[in-house]
Amino acid sequence: MRTHLCGTLRSEDVGTRATVCGWVAKRREHGEHLAFIDLRDHTGIVQCVVPGTVDVRSEYVVAVEGEVRLRPAGTTNPDLPTGEVELHDCTVTVLNAAEPPPFPVDDRVDVDEVIRLKHRFVDLRRPTMQANLRLRAKVNSSLRAAMDRQGFLEVETPLLWAPTPEGAREFAVPSRLHHGSCYVLPQSPQLAKQLLMVAGVDRYYQVARCLRDEDLRADRQFEFSQLDIEASFVTQEDVLSFVSEAVLDAAEAATGQRPGPVPTMTWAEAMDRYGTDKPDIRFAMELVDLTAVFATTEFRAFSAPCVKAIVLDGGAGLSRSRLDALTDRAKALGAKGLAWFKVTQNEDGVTGIESPVAKFLSDDEQSGLVAATGATVGDLILTVADDYRLTCHVLGALRLELGGRPVSEGPYAYLWVVDFPMFDGVDDAGNPVAAHHPFTMPHPEDIDRLESDPASVRSQAYDLVLNGWELGSGSVRVHRADIQARIFSVLGISDEEAASRFGFLLGAFRFGAPPHAGFAVGLDRLVAIFAGEDNIREVIAFPKTQSGWDPMTDAPKPLAAGALRDLGLQPIPKLD
């Protein structure tokens, strides 16, 4: 039907007759003897010259036949890759007329999200969205190639799986043949891939769809894709190497540049220095520990288990209302308050601090504060005093708000965060909660303290971070029944409970489970960052709104009565 693609025509093609197909991006009529059509396909736009009037409108689907020629002197368009040439003396065939589009099909305006999603098929015609779809395919393909090259086997796993009441809320799929019972859609293929290790697959990967019925965010949709990986007879170092290879390849495929080796940081160091387990290491503004400075303070607000600070260079000029807003933000994040100190200089050139709480601090504490933070005249020091986790959480968030840049802005700073804690807090019954999942192998140096001091036990779990976004996580798995039993015991999971929840996995492990470890890389986030997008919706063909609504299909919708009956379902009124 066509001989060329619109965006690919160049001066080398001059003299050839060409037929191109696409959508009318723009029509410009100059009377009865001349008209221009800018024709768009997925490769770009080319100008077609028609010797007369032309009965087309924006977004008509047309085929245009003409001769490629250099544009007349003085009429080239440097803004178009095809700007040196044009299709001349064209014949236009309308393949399909179109109503005016609901919004402009270009990248110049930010259209309301609902309108874009309702007409996603139009939205995706825009050059940026086309580029995002194509970038995603390219990244996807480079990841697959990297895994193939490293000896991994692609295996698909079921979407209809069994409930595993641990972790994220699952989407349920009622069974027609088994009234009252449900499958669930997998929050990840975690258990399936471990079974594949027992099955001797050795090295597995899959670009897997994962589904989690949790609240949506800029970096979270109900359904998302992971490069899911699992390998047998490997160490943590091996997994980090496999994944690094894949994501560095992906970066190179996406951007043309290969970042350097991925640095590694322990979880403890990440929390200490950045207040988060997913630090954006593109900028410093690190947390400073002041606990020692205020160890004997008379100031009640600072007599806490942990006192930390961040310094905003040149921040002493911040207005009172801005500081109040920061204080409100800190409180919203859980802090009791936020103490700020402007580093000032008096007429004699002596450095001092200006703060509503300065009068509560001794001279030594004031000078110690400035010395420890390294702040200089004109800077702003923000301090939080609370327990360790909360202090880190609040200052880590303020650090990002005050010093951070959009996630999608280069450079691309990958980071491995290793040695996560095995447990994170306690549940209602006072039992420790698994930080990763209950099949995570404890750190070999800490395993003896599993029962005596679980809070101090590190695990062989690790995260990959890119520009402050968690790109994925993984762990070395428990493959020995004795260690697994000890972990379940610490978690307060009885033998019966373990058997009912994970019986098929534990059963399989009795038949020869190899040591194994794995990882999963969030594909949507990875592509979004490379695409320069701060929301993964922009790299997903048909995403949902933050409330989980699809304006195009109007899903979710009530089921017809007959369908409900087939599934053995009956709606009940919404509970308050």
Next chain:
RNA sequence: GGACCUGUGGUGCAGUUUGGAGUGCACGCCGCCCUGUCAAGGCGGAGGUCGCGGGUUCAAAUCCCGUCAGGUCCGCCA
């Protein structure tokens, strides 16, 4: 479950603080003109439940209450 921001012709905005006729801008759309434009240009025209409901007022896009939707975030996401 909670906080904040947003909602005005098809699209993007201004107008809301300080109530006074649906007022304005740009794009798009329709008609006419135009032989080198490319965000073409000129002339003319159509197009509105100011998200929805209630309240205050002589009078509400504007003030108040509620509600719906979108966005960002906290909780949540092993």
